[in-house]
Amino acid sequence: MATSVAETRERVQSYLTSIFGRVEVDAGGLFTFQSGSTRVFVGVVPHPSNLATVVRVFAIMVSGAKLSPELYEYVARGTDRWVFGHVVVHLDDEGTGRIVFITSLLGDFLDQQELTYAVAAVAQAADEMDDELVALFGGTVFHP
Secondary structure (H helix, E strand, C coil), X not given: CCCCHHHHHHHHHHHHHHHHCCCEECCCCCEEEEECCEEEEEEEEECCCCCCEEEEEEEEEXXXXXXCHHHHHHHHXXXXXXXXXXXXXXXXXXXXXXXXEEEEEECCCCCHHHHHHHHHHHHHXXXXXXXXXXXHHCCECCCC
């Protein structure tokens, strides 16, 4: 791997701190902050090839959404609606789903401006969509 996960994580933390002043770290080690009614998370993982690192920026828009053909159609038909990122559904144990907006960046060459743009794009898209998604598919936003 060209850059280790630890090195990329340290750089990402430095960028996020520079952008936001203070960033929380959750129990899983993800950087996180509130943005309107959503919560944004930033994590660093190895690329499956182990030749690079990947920075994942995502926001949980809805928890407890009713799983339905309409929800899956919404996700499938909207896959190219956004320039950076896409909507996914993660299944919960209760038979419901979490609707998430996510994008991934190559971490080895990431600079502060690129991370800033990706974080802002995810935060804005998620905060704009979450209320509409609750109205369509039920569940709750992260920060009511």
